Amino acid sequence: MTDAKHKELKDRAFAVREHIIRMSTDGGCFTGASLSCADLIVYLYSGYLNVNKDNLQDPQRDFLLLSKGHDVPALYGTFAELGWIEKDRLKNHLKSNDSIYWHPNKNIPGIEFHSGSLGHLPAVGLGIAMDNKLKGYNNKVVVITGDGELDEGSVWETLHVASAYKMNNLTIVVDRNHFQANVKTEDLIPLEPLADKFEAFGCVVKRIDGHDFAALDETFSQLPFHAEKPSVIIADTVRGKGLPSIEARADRWFCNFNAEEVESLMKELHGAATTTLTSETLTVR
């Protein structure tokens, strides 16, 4: 990765995080999960995936499906930065005059399918990947799941089937931010050894730092990892990444900050001291 490209990604990720912080008020959003996968989403849409605002109807475009859904502010922010939607539109977050709400939907250009219920899009992605195979297309299907989402049996059911059909054009990316909604994964339903589990289901797995653009680039450029197996990338991330005052905190999953907090967090993102948060923590939503 060139230095210029690295800077482009880093700058874009900063801008996306700013959008996420601005959406974390007046009703709020799932800030923690959005920040954990922001770098991943920025990386994928900044050249890796063959998809842009001009080829959204091209049947041979690449597909990204956001299965965990509630991290959609990262997607809105990325689309705004790339010019797929107007930046001003993000002000419509949770307004009834637009379709910018807590989970993805197809009214936003670039969103391929709705989600919100966990454990669905691996199967939907498998269907898209199967269609690509039937048509002889080489386009890629990438499904981002949460780590807590892996509790859902349907994820594993789908991996079983994807392995049986040798779906080398399907890649599952786990945003491994180590949290369920309200508690650490390992404190509730432990996932480790996670890579071994995916391998046991017939996938080839690589595990990387999900905030390291160079590592992301090096790993994604190796896809597919195997000619006859689905690929899995476990991206180790930090929930709330970029805002030390909420990083890896169980109680800052869904955030609805007050105006002062938003201003302070914007500065914190750029290196200022941590913010003292007084707004109510919504651990259950």
Place this chain on the structure above:
Amino acid sequence: MSTFSTYQEVIKHTALSDEKYIVMTAENRAVVKELPPVLGNRFIDTGITEQTMIGMAAGLALRGRTPICHALAPFLIYRAYEFVRTDVGIAHLPVKLSAWIAGFLSDGNGPTHQAIEDVALMRTIPGMTVFCPSDHADMVAMLPEIWASPDPVYLRVNVRPDVYGKHTPFKTGVAEVISEGTDVTLLTYGMLLEETLKAAEILKNQGLSVGLLNMRSLKPVDEKAILKVAATSKLLVTVEDHFLTGGLYSIVAEVLLKNRTTANVLPISLNEKWFKPGLLSEVLAYEGFIGPQIAERVQQYVAAEVVG
């Protein structure tokens, strides 16, 4: 009218005539067993994974395909209900659900296999269409139209021999009027048409003027036909192998209320109970759904109530 006489012939012809069709099954191949060598990779068996099959079907449909999905009714739409609702329903995708052994057709399997709330659940999904053919010929007649439609479809598959012999051409949302009568009109769907025909004959022989509707299409339902018989017949009887809640009796009630009218309606259905498993003939007799039993229920109602 289709020139084919079996489900398998129609699906084979349909899938071979257009690449958009994908035949899927969650390891339930009984009536599509000849298809794998014919369709090649457009026949997809996902194993015993109803959720994955439906999610995958949604993905395929998103790409312009029309998947026809097969599994036993309770697993196809109960195990995978949320996938049907969320992936197929919200996106309004043309996924065709072919549900086997719905209603009494699960005969000896027991309550785990009894799909007797299927009409209720499927018709609540916005845009879902629901079809319940009375026999194999009735079903074959509807397949081309319902598989060509842009809508999601729930089909109560019924491969029982033709019980009527002179079905009229099928049209979505139109009931088949088998007879018209002013004393009582029996409304039914699915495999119970056979016994309801017998009940109508018994009642006619007793001097009653008896109408009979084979509903065929439960959603959209033939409101005009329901309103017409409500206006012209002193008693309506709904006969269904379904819970009382949410099936044809509920549909009739909704149609009447929506049109600010009412009627005498006798429901013959499963009221807050699973049915006793056994051979189909045993089930029908035990639960009171053979022709003479249906006729007797109607006679009792007529005798006890002031009808008209």
